[in-house]
Amino acid sequence: xxxxxxxxxxxxxSGIGAVYAERFAKRxxxxxxxxxxxxxxxxxxxxxxxxxxxxxxxLQANLTQPIELAAVETRLREDARxxxxxxxxxxxxxxxxxxxxxxxxxxxxALNTTALTRLAAAIAPRLVQAGAGTxxxxxxxxxxxxxxxMTIYGATKAFVLFLxxxxxxxxxxxxxxxxxxxxxxxxxxxxxxxxxxxNTLPEVMDVDELVDAALVGYDRRELVTIPPxxxxxxxDALDGARQTLLADVRQAQAADRYRLQx
Numbered sequence: 496x497x498x499x500x501x502x503x504x505x506x507x508x509s510g511i512g513a514v515y516a517e518r519f520a521k522r523x524x525x526x527x528x529x530x531x532x533x534x535x536x537x538x539x540x541x542x543x544x545x546x547x548x549x550x551x552x553x554l555q556a557n558l559t560q561p562i563e564l565a566a567v568e569t570r571l572r573e574d575a576r577x578x579x580x581x582x583x584x585x586x587x588x589x590x591x592x593x594x595x596x597x598x599x600x601x602x603x604x605a606l607n608t609t610a611l612t613r614l615a616a617a618i619a620p621r622l623v624q625a626g627a628g629t630x631x632x633x634x635x636x637x638x639x640x641x642x643x644x645m646t647i648y649g650a651t652k653a654f655v656l657f658l659x660x661x662x663x664x665x666x667x668x669x670x671x672x673x674x675x676x677x678x679x680x681x682x683x684x685x686x687x688x689x690x691x692x693x694n695t696l697p698e699v700m701d702v703d704e705l706v707d708a709a710l711v712g713y714d715r716r717e718l719v720t721i722p723p724x725x726x727x728x729x730x731d732a733l734d735g736a737r738q739t740l741l742a743d744v745r746q747a748q749a750a751d752r753y754r755l756q757x
Contacts, residue, residue, distance in 0.1 A: 500578025500628070501550075503527040503571060505558065505614065508535040511633060511678070512583040514706040519579075520547040527552045527577065529567055529584070558584050558610035559602050568617035579629040580618050582611045582655075588648035600647060607651035612658060619666060626670040631713065632659045636679045636721065639733075652677075656719070663718050672716055676709045679723040 502519045506512040508530035516526055520543040528536050533555040540551040554570060556563040571577060585607045588595070595603075615630050622628030637643050638652030659675035666673055680699045705722055712720030721730060 498576075499524045501525040501527060501574070501576040502579040502581060503529065503567075503577050503618075504581040504583060505529045505567070505610075506584030508532045508539065510702055511706060512581070513539055514702050515581050515583065516543060516551075518706060518710060520549045520551070523547070523549065524579070525550040525552075525576065527554055527570065527574070529554045529556050529558075531555065531557045558614075559605040564610050564613060568613060571614060571617040572621060575621070575625075577618065578622065578625070578627065580614060580631065582614055582630065582632045584610065585633060585651075588645045591644060592646045595647060603647055604651060607648070608654045611655060615658070615662065619662070619671070622671050623666065623669045628670070629672045629674070629713075630659075630662065630666075631674045631676060631709075634659065634675045634677045636677045636723065638677070660718070674709075674713055674717060675719050676712070677719065677721040677724075678705050678709075 499522070502515075502524045504512050504515050504519075504526065507516050507526075507528035509532075512528075512530065516528055516539060520526060526540075526543065526549060528540060528551060530536050533553065536553040536555065540553050543549060543551050554567060556567050558564050558567065571580065586603055588603060589599075611632060615632070618628070618630065622630075632655050634655040635649070635652035637645055637649040638654075638656050641649060643649060656675050656677065659673050662671075663673040678700065700723060708722035709720050712722075719730060719734075724730060
């Protein structure tokens with residue numbers, strides 16, 4: 496029987512990442528768990544080893560720190576057993592755009608976009624060489640909705656969706672599956688860290704339900720999985736409209752409405 500690929504999960508100490516870890520362990524995959532909080536990682540690893548008899552490695556890393564990010568990249572490049580990357584680590588935005596300090600902006604973008612992209616770039620060449628593998632990027636419906644007022648966070652998540660779609664076009668012909676998962680508000684610690692009381696939000700999905708839905712999309716090899724979207728055709732219509740718009744972009748001349756009238 497073929498050995499199942501090992502799975503590296505970022506942001507694995509709690510929330511979405513911890514549930515992904517449990518679900519993949521239950522499926523028989525060995526794991527590499529990445530997060531900042533080593534004691535929580537160790538506790539989760541021990542629990543998963545005991546419950547599911549899988550090998551679980553712990554890699555403590557703050558992905559906004561260049562040296563620690565580089566260590567995770569090295570593991571992804573060099574560990575041939577790793578065939579699945581769950582790019583989950585992320586942080587939310589507290590306050591509006593004008594409340595953000597330079598440091599806040601830097602940290603949010605470093606984690607939500609730079610680290611995620613670099614980790615995908617670290618594993619992709621090896622997966623291409625093997626002709627198989629998976630990259631799952633956790634985006635957000637906020638990336639579709641500037642109206643929600645989390646401008647920088649939403650922009651990072653729009654980046655993650657675009658990146659995933661681009662990677663799919665480049666890598667799927669080489670046997671790589673790339674999935675973007677777009678949660679809405681989910682009951683995780685990301686809110687508390689941003690100074691937001693999750694209980695003040697009108698609708699919140701439990702994290703187990705979110706991950707189980709995302710894994711249904713994963714098993715179906717969906718490219719974009721939006722668990723809280725109840726009318727799937729809405730996404731198809733949006734993506735179809737985008738492609739129609741592109742067909743109407745003719746770049747040799749400005750559109751008539753922008754021409755100076757004689």
